[in-house]
Amino acid sequence: MKNGKAVGPDDIPVEVWKCLGEAAVEFLTSLFNRVLESERMPEEWRRSVLVPIFKNKGDVQSCSNYRGIKLMSHTMKLWERVVEARLRKVVEICEQQYGFMPRKSTTDAIFALRILMEKYRDGQKELYCVFVDLEKAYDRVPREELWYCMRKSGVVEKYVRVVQDMYERSRTVVRCAVGQTEEFNVEVGLHQGSALSPFLFAIVMDQLSEEVRQESPWTMMFADDIVICSESREQVEENLERWKFALERRGMKVSRSKTEYMCVNEREGSGTVRLQGEEVKKVQEFKYLGSTVQSNGECGKEVKKRVQAGWNGWRKVSGVLCDQKISARIKGKVYRTVVRPAMLYGLRQCH
Template identity: 45%
Template sequence: AKREAKKAVAKAKSDRYKAVYDMLDTREGERAVYRLVRARHRSTLDMEHTKIVKGADGAVLRRSGQILERWREYYNHLCNEEFCHPPIPTVPSVEGPVLPITAVEVSAALAKIKSNKATGPDDIPADVWKLLGDRGSMWLATLFNKIVAEGRTPDVWQTSVTVPVWKGKGDIADCTSYRPIRLLCHTMKVLERVLEARLRKIVSVSLNQCGFVKDCSTIDAIHVVRILLEKHREKNRSVHLTFLDLEKAFDRVPHELLWMPMRSHRVPEEYVWWTKLLYAKPTSVVRCAVGTSRPFPVQVGVHQGSSLSSLLFILCMDTITKEIQKQHPWTLLFADDFMLAAESRDDLQKQVQSWKDQLQQYGLRLNTSKTEYMECGPRIEDGSIRVDGTELNKLCANCLCCHDHIHIDDCICKKFVRARD
């Protein structure tokens, strides 16, 4: 019996290894390898279950009550304070009726939601609705139509659980090193998927945008920049690049800025109203290794963890920067990370200052400490460009002086991959 058991185990292992090897030959297999490597690396850092955190004064907090209150204090400040800005311009609305939500749309939305995901405050996973099949889709369609008709969502939809997720860099005990991922009610996320599908049929974003756009990724952006550099290298001409980074972009978007781009893209006012319902009076709690904090309001920013947030954000970026974007490939966008290019340093400096001023008009702020400058060409000059008197960090100075295009390409790849992650 023992011998037969060993044979069965060996055969199972062999079959499993064969399946893994076959998967590694596919595109999805390559992604799986990188995910496994990152997961193994994170498991050695002890950041997912860290039970200490630094206070605002830098002192290490160890008591559970102090830690929970620190997390609440940090996210309460982050999610309720806007950067100073003038009033958001008003845009005429597009009035008119829209079609009711159908069971077919709900089924398509459910198919796009992954299974076995963490649930929100109502503790109802999307898998429940998937198991109910057509009957569940019809019931949800009726519920959604009733919600938009009455103009009120279930109270639990306005709550969420904020889970701090380490960014993979920075001090593990520092709150700023964590990204706030919100666990939302899955039923609400189904409605978001339905709304997102309808909006994507109406709106169109700039060709310069590579983030959250179908059939476009960081690979396309990297390829475009490489071609730009190669063309200038062939002609022995210089090209100057800057990589702009926004400060807490997703967490600092004023809610008024979410409605304006939708109206600018001729989205029916009814859909704007649906979106407002999802942001009526949101609150959240912080869940970490030591427990769950008291609730706090969320008056600024989009929900990180929502399928609709990515579309709303790139619509904002497309609308407020439309007038200052250069033709592709001189301007590239990946959500909240931008690349600007020019053939002279002076021209690039004017562009960067213009972007900084334009973003500030809408309550967004350029993070000059993470905004970087790159110069590629036969002659590399000293210094860097300035933004409001602050000199930007210059990338790959040693590599560029040696005209090592391999290192330049590698540096560009890292910038765009960092933006994607």
């Protein structure tokens, strides 16, 4: 874990364990072994603080435009990392999932989508890409569905019980600008801000999509960001209906208002994509995993955004970069950490 993270209700930052060195390793090893053996974690770990974070889009007064992040015990997060490492050894996630997988990243998914669209533009063929939006995906995962998906993925019963214990009697309070609410139980969904939740969600999506997903790049997932591609409008409509049925029968919900599509080399009279009789919003560009993808293949808008992001990063650290007392080595490290990644993100996929 990185330093400087907000602490949970126990007020113990991860820096404490790092400072203790070998003594911390011995203590945590003993503690985690006891938790694993008993399948019961300390009661203090069940508590969390929920902080609403604005998504920087939409109406600031609308609750739907906020993402809830749980501040949890850092010690519990270390325990989650141990459990995650064990689960990854036995669970095999499909190749269509790019989110939180080893040797995969957002840029790989962006690259695959751009290359697919480019090939169809060069071949003067139609290509439909539907960007499926799931409403409050993490918060909607039914707990029983999670246990079922874990067992179906080959997780041994002991580790299913260990994860069940993490969610048993979990309690939280909501902290905002005007104060803090009373503590209440959380009985549905995955923990936002948890170290283990991304992989648990990948397990759930892997099982829910097993019957409907196609090979990559025709189907690509990055956590709850789903892209469905097809050569014809009829086929993409059929695939979209199947995805909606597969997801919603197991507790998820597809947002009709935020699900959008674009078409490459669209012919006259092709018609619009529909979902259960209602038109899906058609767009000429879409912000996919932070990178703007345009149906005509141009990258001008994305390049302008990257230039602006680079300047924004420069302004944040200009005091360091322009300080003559700071060494060139430190300045170079700050530049490579803050400015360059923001400026070059996703651009290697542009042609």
